[in-house]
Amino acid sequence: MPTTEYATTLVVLDLVGIFVFAVTGALVAVRKHLDLFAALVLGGVTGLGGGFIRDVLIGATPPAALADWRYLIVPVAAGLVTFAFHPVVGRLERVVTLFDAFGLALFCVTGALKAVDYGVGPVPAALMGMVTAIGGGMIRDVLAGRVPVVFEGALYATPALAGAAVAVVLDRVGLPLGVVAAAGFGTCLGWRLLALVRGWQAPMPKGPANV
Amino acid sequence: MPTTEYATTLVVLDLVGIFVFAVTGALVAVRKHLDLFAALVLGGVTGLGGGFIRDVLIGATPPAALADWRYLIVPVAAGLVTFAFHPVVGRLERVVTLFDAFGLALFCVTGALKAVDYGVGPVPAALMGMVTAIGGGMIRDVLAGRVPVVFEGALYATPALAGAAVAVVLDRVGLPLGVVAAAGFGTCLGWRLLALVRGWQAPMPKGPANV
Amino acid sequence: MPTTEYATTLVVLDLVGIFVFAVTGALVAVRKHLDLFAALVLGGVTGLGGGFIRDVLIGATPPAALADWRYLIVPVAAGLVTFAFHPVVGRLERVVTLFDAFGLALFCVTGALKAVDYGVGPVPAALMGMVTAIGGGMIRDVLAGRVPVVFEGALYATPALAGAAVAVVLDRVGLPLGVVAAAGFGTCLGWRLLALVRGWQAPMPKGPANV
Numbered sequence: 022m023p024t025t026e027y028a029t030t031l032v033v034l035d036l037v038g039i040f041v042f043a044v045t046g047a048l049v050a051v052r053k054h055l056d057l058f059a060a061l062v063l064g065g066v067t068g069l070g071g072g073f074i075r076d077v078l079i080g081a082t083p084p085a086a087l088a089d090w091r092y093l094i095v096p097v098a099a100g101l102v103t104f105a106f107h108p109v110v111g112r113l114e115r116v117v118t119l120f121d122a123f124g125l126a127l128f129c130v131t132g133a134l135k136a137v138d139y140g141v142g143p144v145p146a147a148l149m150g151m152v153t154a155i156g157g158g159m160i161r162d163v164l165a166g167r168v169p170v171v172f173e174g175a176l177y178a179t180p181a182l183a184g185a186a187v188a189v190v191l192d193r194v195g196l197p198l199g200v201v202a203a204a205g206f207g208t209c210l211g212w213r214l215l216a217l218v219r220g221w222q223a224p225m226p227k228g229p230a231n232v
Numbered sequence: 233m234p235t236t237e238y239a240t241t242l243v244v245l246d247l248v249g250i251f252v253f254a255v256t257g258a259l260v261a262v263r264k265h266l267d268l269f270a271a272l273v274l275g276g277v278t279g280l281g282g283g284f285i286r287d288v289l290i291g292a293t294p295p296a297a298l299a300d301w302r303y304l305i306v307p308v309a310a311g312l313v314t315f316a317f318h319p320v321v322g323r324l325e326r327v328v329t330l331f332d333a334f335g336l337a338l339f340c341v342t343g344a345l346k347a348v349d350y351g352v353g354p355v356p357a358a359l360m361g362m363v364t365a366i367g368g369g370m371i372r373d374v375l376a377g378r379v380p381v382v383f384e385g386a387l388y389a390t391p392a393l394a395g396a397a398v399a400v401v402l403d404r405v406g407l408p409l410g411v412v413a414a415a416g417f418g419t420c421l422g423w424r425l426l427a428l429v430r431g432w433q434a435p436m437p438k439g440p441a442n443v
Numbered sequence: 444m445p446t447t448e449y450a451t452t453l454v455v456l457d458l459v460g461i462f463v464f465a466v467t468g469a470l471v472a473v474r475k476h477l478d479l480f481a482a483l484v485l486g487g488v489t490g491l492g493g494g495f496i497r498d499v500l501i502g503a504t505p506p507a508a509l510a511d512w513r514y515l516i517v518p519v520a521a522g523l524v525t526f527a528f529h530p531v532v533g534r535l536e537r538v539v540t541l542f543d544a545f546g547l548a549l550f551c552v553t554g555a556l557k558a559v560d561y562g563v564g565p566v567p568a569a570l571m572g573m574v575t576a577i578g579g580g581m582i583r584d585v586l587a588g589r590v591p592v593v594f595e596g597a598l599y600a601t602p603a604l605a606g607a608a609v610a611v612v613l614d615r616v617g618l619p620l621g622v623v624a625a626a627g628f629g630t631c632l633g634w635r636l637l638a639l640v641r642g643w644q645a646p647m648p649k650g651p652a653n654v
C-alpha cells in the first residue's frame with residue numbers, strides 16, 4: 022500500500038537526517054576535546070533539538086522522538102561512530118556538509134507541515150519549519166560554548182525559512198503532499214547548495230560595529 | 233465599548249514593548265558583528281522569548297505570539313530597522329534604555345496576570361511575571377555568547393519581580409484590573425528608573441570570589 | 444498511614460536534593476563575582492531546571508515546582524545562605540560534592556519514574572531520569588558562560604543514566620516501588636562515589652582534536 026510505503030520512506034529519511042545532524046554535533050564535541058558523553062549529548066541535541074523546540078512550542082508533547090526508540094538510538098549510534106572514528110569522519114567534512122544540507126531541507130519541510138497539522142497559522146508554521154531545521158544546531162553551539170555558527174554569515178537559516186514557506190504556501194493552495202514536500206525540499210536544498218558552491222554570505226552590518 | 237478599547241490598548245502596548253526589546257536584541261547582534269539573520273533572531277527572542285518560556289511552563293501552548301502574526305512581524309521590523317540604521321539607533325541608547333524599562337514594567341504585569349489566569353498560585357505567578365520580563369534578554373545574551381547582563385549588578389530583575397508581586401497581590405485582593413495593572417507597572421517602572429538615575433546596584437558577593 | 448509517610452519522606456528528600464543542587468548553582472555565581480540575583484537564579488535553575496525540562500517534554504505542565512511554593516522557597520534559601528556565607532560554604536566543597544551525588548541519585552530515580560507515570564516508554568523514561576538529574580547543572584553552566592562541566596570527563600551523567608535505567612527496568616518487572624527506588628538510587632550513588640574516590644574519567648577522544 023502506497024501510504025505505508027510513504028510513511029516508511031519518511032521515517033527512513035527522517036532518521037538519515039537525524040544521523041547526519043548528530044554527526045555534526047559529535048564532531049564539535051571531539052574538536053573541543055570534550056568526553057564521550059558530550060559527543061552523545063551534542064549529537065542528540067543537534068539531531069533532535071529542533072524538533073523538540075517545535076513540539077514543545079506547538080504543544081505536541083511528548084515529542085515524537087520520545088515515543089519511538091529508533092529516534093533515540095540513531096543519534097547515539099552517530100555519536101559513537103563519530104567519537105571512535107573522528108579522524109576519518111573529520112576528513113569527510115565535505116560529505117557531512119552535503120548531507121547536512123539534505124537534513125536541513127528535509128526538516129524545514131517536515132517541521133512546517135507538522136506545525137500546520139497542529140493548527141498553527143501559515144506565518145508561524147513557516148517559522149516552526151525553520152526552527153526545526155536550525156534549532157538543534159543552535160543548542161549544540163550554545164552547549165559547546167560558542168556563538169551559533171548560523172549567526173556568522175553562512176547562508177543557512179534563510180534557505181530553511183524559504184523551503185518551509187514554500188511548503189506552507191503550496192499546502193495551503195491544496196497541492197498534493199508529494200508536490201508540496203518536493204517543492205519545499207528542493208527550494209531549501211538548491212539555495213543552500215548554491216550558497217555553499219558560490220560562497221554566498223548573509224548581509225553583515227555596515228560601518229563600525231561598536232557605535 | 234470599553235472592553236474592546238482596553239483590549240486594543242493592551243495589544244498596542246504589548247507590541248511597543250516587544251519592539252523595544254527586539255531593538256536591544258538586534259543591537260547586540262550588530263555590536264558582535266553578527267549577520268542580518270542574527271539581528272532578526274536575537275531581536276525575536278528578546279522580544280518574545282520571555283513570553284514563550286512562561287507559556288511553555290504554564291502549559292499555554294502554542295504561545296500567543298504563534299497565533300497572531302502581528303507578534304512575529306513586529307520583532308522582524310525592529311530587527312530590520314536596527315540592522316539598517318544601527319549607528320543612529322546606537323546613539324539613541326538612552327532612549328532605548330528608557331523604553332526598555334517601559335517594556336520591563338509592562339511584561340512583568342501582563343506575564344504575572346496571564347499566569348494567574350492559568351490557575352498558577354501567587355508565588356509562582358509573580359515569578360512567571362519576572363520571567364516574562366527578563367527571560368528574553370537572558371536568551372539573547374546566552375545566544376550572543378555572553379553572561380546575562382542581568383547577572384552583573386544592574387537592578388533590573390528585582391523591579392520586575394516587585395512589579396509582578398504587587399500586581400498578583402492586588403489582583404488577589406480583588407481590585408479592578410486597571411488599578412492592579414497600574415500599580416504593578418508603576419512599581420516596576422519607578423524602581424527601575426530610580427535605579428538607572430541613581431546608579432543603584434544589586435548586592436555583590438563580599439570577600440574574595442575564588443574561595 | 445504508610446502512604447502519607449512515604450509521600451512526606453519523598454518530598455523531604457526532594458527538597459534536600461534541590462537545596463544542595465541550588466547551593467552548587469549559587470557557588471558558581473559567587474565565584475564568577477555575579478550579583479545576588481544571579482546567585483538566586485543560578486541556584487533556582489540548578490535545583491529545579493532538570494525537572495522543568497522533563498515536565499515540559501513529557502507534557503506535565505505546569506511543573507510540580509510551580510504548583511507548590513516550598514519548591515520555590517528552598518532554592519531561594521539555598522541561594523541566600525550561599526551568597527551570605529560563601530567562604531564557609533566554599534570550604535565545605537567536599538561535603539557539597541557528597542550531597543550533590545545524593546541529589547543526582549535521587550533525581551535520576553524520581554525523574555525516570557515520573558516519566559513512566561506519564562506513559563513514556565522505558566528508553567526515553569531512563570533518558571528523562573538522566574535529564575532530571577543533570578539538566579539543571581547544564582543550564583547553570585550555560586547561563587554562567589561556561590561549557591557544562593558534565594562534558595569534561597567527570598563521570599557524572601553515566602551513573603545518573605544507569606540509576607534511571609535500573610529503576611525503569613525493575614519497575615517494569617513489577618517489583619515494589621521501595622525496591623525499585625532503592626536499587627536505582629544505590630546504582631547511581633555507588634557508581635558516582637566510586638568515580639569520585641578513584642578519579643574515574645569518561646572516555647576522551649583519541650588522537651589530535653582538530654583534524
